[in-house]
Amino acid sequence: MASLPGKTVERLSEYRRTLLACLAENRNFIFSHDLAARLHITAVQVRRDLMLIGYTSVHRKGYDVKELIETISRIIDSGEGMNVAIIGIGNLGRALAAYFKGKRSKLNLVASFDNDPQKINKVISGVKCYPYDELEKIVAELKIEIAILTVPADFAKEIAEELIRAGIKGILNFTTVPLNVPSDVYLEEYDMITSIEKVAYFVKENKL
Amino acid sequence: MASLPGKTVERLSEYRRTLLACLAENRNFIFSHDLAARLHITAVQVRRDLMLIGYTSVHRKGYDVKELIETISRIIDSGEGMNVAIIGIGNLGRALAAYFKGKRSKLNLVASFDNDPQKINKVISGVKCYPYDELEKIVAELKIEIAILTVPADFAKEIAEELIRAGIKGILNFTTVPLNVPSDVYLEEYDMITSIEKVAYFVKENKL
Numbered sequence: 515m516a517s518l519p520g521k522t523v524e525r526l527s528e529y530r531r532t533l534l535a536c537l538a539e540n541r542n543f544i545f546s547h548d549l550a551a552r553l554h555i556t557a558v559q560v561r562r563d564l565m566l567i568g569y570t571s572v573h574r575k576g577y578d579v580k581e582l583i584e585t586i587s588r589i590i591d592s593g594e595g596m597n598v599a600i601i602g603i604g605n606l607g608r609a610l611a612a613y614f615k616g617k618r619s620k621l622n623l624v625a626s627f628d629n630d631p632q633k634i635n636k637v638i639s640g641v642k643c644y645p646y647d648e649l650e651k652i653v654a655e656l657k658i659e660i661a662i663l664t665v666p667a668d669f670a671k672e673i674a675e676e677l678i679r680a681g682i683k684g685i686l687n688f689t690t691v692p693l694n695v696p697s698d699v700y701l702e703e704y705d706m707i708t709s710i711e712k713v714a715y716f717v718k719e720n721k722l
Numbered sequence: 723m724a725s726l727p728g729k730t731v732e733r734l735s736e737y738r739r740t741l742l743a744c745l746a747e748n749r750n751f752i753f754s755h756d757l758a759a760r761l762h763i764t765a766v767q768v769r770r771d772l773m774l775i776g777y778t779s780v781h782r783k784g785y786d787v788k789e790l791i792e793t794i795s796r797i798i799d800s801g802e803g804m805n806v807a808i809i810g811i812g813n814l815g816r817a818l819a820a821y822f823k824g825k826r827s828k829l830n831l832v833a834s835f836d837n838d839p840q841k842i843n844k845v846i847s848g849v850k851c852y853p854y855d856e857l858e859k860i861v862a863e864l865k866i867e868i869a870i871l872t873v874p875a876d877f878a879k880e881i882a883e884e885l886i887r888a889g890i891k892g893i894l895n896f897t898t899v900p901l902n903v904p905s906d907v908y909l910e911e912y913d914m915i916t917s918i919e920k921v922a923y924f925v926k927e928n929k930l
Binding site: 523528531532590591604605612613664684686709710712716721 | 916
């Protein structure tokens with residue numbers, strides 16, 4: 515199967531999270547329109563995405579929740595799991611670390627990095643914090659493939675280059691600095707200020 | 723002028739941030755292809771967006787950086803500025819609060835809310851923290867129009883309903899729970915787990 519479009523992968527991740535919430539509510543079946551409504555999208559979109567991953571098993575009571583979770587997981591997860599590090603363990607880094615706690619996920623948070631002597635060699639939010647000059651060594655030792663970048667903007671470029679030299683294969687960039695990466699490294703960027711400014715714009719427009 | 727598409731607003735916000743960085747480097751002119759390259763998009767996209775906001779003043783040295791910042795600001799900012807509150811001042815809330823510090827922005831962070839007695843009535847990250855039962859009163863008193871929601875998932879729906887009752891006009895939802903809002907409230911949602919799972923998927927695909 516060819517790689518899925520990015521937007522489809524995002525929705526599959528959201529479907530899975532919604533389906534896990536259904537399981538927690540003891541719901542074992544769900545119709546596409548119900549799944550769609552919970553995510554503010556159309557049932558057609560849900561069915562199209564599931565067709566893309568070859569899932570057509572529709573019961574008369576709807577999709578089998580457990581079965582669909584397993585199918586999505588087979589597609590989007592890596593069989594052996596993947597190790598993740600948080601680069602810059604300030605407030606945002608700690609907030610992100612909290613998402614990994616207690617999740618039966620294939621993504622394992624195994625380290626954080628920072629330059630603050632108060633943090634280095636301590637366990638913060640459940641993982642050990644290493645200094646930046648051990649980046650290459652620890653990335654290799656702990657087989658870290660994904661880096662979540664939450665350093666101050668001024669360091670973003672420099673640290674990203676070090677991550678790439680260290681062999682990181684995917685970067686989730688939360689700094690406000692757009693990065694350049696080689697084609698074998700996957701980069702996803704999110705800028706909170708842009709989201710806030712977007713909300714402000716549409717609030718202003720709604721008032722007109 | 724009709725409201726701009728959401729994606730255009732996002733890019734205008736990014737152009738402005740890039741242009742402000744240029745000013746800081748003492749660059750007073752920039753070509754569309756240079757602005758585009760810094761944001762990994764095409765020059766055609768930049769020119770199309772600026773045409774949409776009626777900006778066509780291209781100097782032979784490129785765009786006048788200061789003038790373009792002012793033009794974008796006139797379009798996306800609210801004249802009088804807008805007041806913002808952070809709902810749930812944990813690690814993520816504090817990380818977001820830090821973005822507002824020292825910015826000459828039209829967005830003013832004026833309050834935070836939490837249910838932790840250790841936080842209530844204290845100044846955290848530069849703003850006073852109020853209890854949830856004062857939400858309606860404080861939103862009215864401080865004329866808060868935008869809420870940034872960073873509460874634990876279990877409270878998200880309940881608190882969002884209270885925000886809407888209190889008259890909030892825009893919500894930026896960072897919880898993993900999709901919300902429903904009336905049509906006069908603008909909702910923007912961001913889910914970090916989805917971004918992380920997307921990076922993991924493409925790292926896995928790149929290895930195949």
